[in-house]
Amino acid sequence: MLYGAYGTTGRLILEEALRRGHRPLLGGRDPSRLSALASETGLKAVALDLGGSEPLKDVAAVMNAAGPYNVTGRPLRRRCLDAGASYLDVNGEIQDLVAALDSDAEARKRGIAIIPGAGFGVVYGEAVAVHAARRLADASWLRISVADANATSSSGAMRSTAVVLAGGGYAVEGGALRERAIAFRTWRVGGRRFAAAPRPELVAAQRLTGIADIVAGVPLPLPAALFMRFAGKLVGRLLLRVSARQRPGKTPKKIDGADLHSRIWAEAGNASGKRVASLLETGEGYRMAATAAVHAMERVLADRPTGALTPAQAFGPEFAVSLPGTRIVDLQV
Numbered sequence: 001m002l003y004g005a006y007g008t009t010g011r012l013i014l015e016e017a018l019r020r021g022h023r024p025l026l027g028g029r030d031p032s033r034l035s036a037l038a039s040e041t042g043l044k045a046v047a048l049d050l051g052g053s054e055p056l057k058d059v060a061a062v063m064n065a066a067g068p069y070n071v072t073g074r075p076l077r078r079r080c081l082d083a084g085a086s087y088l089d090v091n092g093e094i095q096d097l098v099a100a101l102d103s104d105a106e107a108r109k110r111g112i113a114i115i116p117g118a119g120f121g122v123v124y125g126e127a128v129a130v131h132a133a134r135r136l137a138d139a140s141w142l143r144i145s146v147a148d149a150n151a152t153s154s155s156g157a158m159r160s161t162a163v164v165l166a167g168g169g170y171a172v173e174g175g176a177l178r179e180r181a182i183a184f185r186t187w188r189v190g191g192r193r194f195a196a197a198p199r200p201e202l203v204a205a206q207r208l209t210g211i212a213d214i215v216a217g218v219p220l221p222l223p224a225a226l227f228m229r230f231a232g233k234l235v236g237r238l239l240l241r242v243s244a245r246q247r248p249g250k251t252p253k254k255i256d257g258a259d260l261h262s263r264i265w266a267e268a269g270n271a272s273g274k275r276v277a278s279l280l281e282t283g284e285g286y287r288m289a290a291t292a293a294v295h296a297m298e299r300v301l302a303d304r305p306t307g308a309l310t311p312a313q314a315f316g317p318e319f320a321v322s323l324p325g326t327r328i329v330d331l332q333v
Helices: 008-019 031-041 069-083 094-101 104-110 121-135 155-166 201-209 222-244 285-303 311-315
Strands: 026-028 045-047 061-064 086-089 113-115 141-147 169-173 176-180 186-189 192-196 213-219 262-269 275-282 327-331
Touching: 008 031, 008 155, 008 285, 026 031, 031 045, 061 069, 061 285, 069 086, 069 094, 069 104, 069 155, 086 285, 094 155, 094 201, 104 113, 113 285, 113 311, 121 141, 121 201, 121 262, 121 275, 121 285, 121 311, 121 327, 141 186, 141 192, 141 201, 155 222, 169 201, 176 201, 192 222, 201 213, 201 311, 285 311
Parallel strands: 026 045, 061 086, 086 113, 141 213
Antiparallel strands: 141 262, 169 176, 169 213, 186 192, 192 213, 262 275, 275 327
8 A cells, every 4th residue: 555645755656656567555544635546547545544443454565655754654553563564654754763663573573564764864864874884893973964856845744844843853872862952063064064953864874883973964054053953943833833724735746856866975983083974876855765665665575574674674775775876985085
């Protein structure tokens, strides 16, 4: 099942799935939008109220593309656990990703996989983080800088961003995820200034590398970073109010983005001052999220992993670079 199939990301995942010969069951909360998409594609559709109790039937795995994930993630994972169906999502919300990974024991008991973050940030971010960490075995700190290039935007992504900002900042310190102010630190890499952000790659990278201190960030000019340091939670709460008043979106426009390139830097250092840096380059953010999601679903159906895992834990750190148009290069520092 592709849940949230009629949204911006859902449509791109569906397009990629159909291109690769799949015919997923369409799922979502809006019966009218589902019916229209089913008529357009000839696929079957099921309206699923996440507040209800009807069980999932004849579904081996669910890809959740419907944000915000603090609303859809937990109830849909519950349905999957009860039905013995694996769960994947393209989640970029750090709080819900942590909650998903906390379901490891029950997922193993049920013999299914729970794989959050099988979209852009976690898939590509954890790949380059592991690559950099392998180059410096005794690394004590790691920095991940995410510059995704997007040809579109979505209301679901805006709501997810609002949820994350309202929850405040995070960093990994002393091997544990700790609350910090949004943009509590800034730095420059690749000719741009980045500011610390509560990105889910923090959790994935710490799981995979074991590095004690990790920060992740996004491009942000210094004045904006200073503003977000003190007002980030307020901005998140205001965005939540705005998004709550929005009506369901129209059918997303087709996007191209063929000339756009997303980049993620990973820098690692040790106690003696040695540093390494690597750069992952890939395509337009939404399309590469869709590509990752479909390939991840294929791997789940073929390999049947069990437990609550990040994409690299489930499929190996090389999963991201196996995707079209993606490469990692090592940089001089």
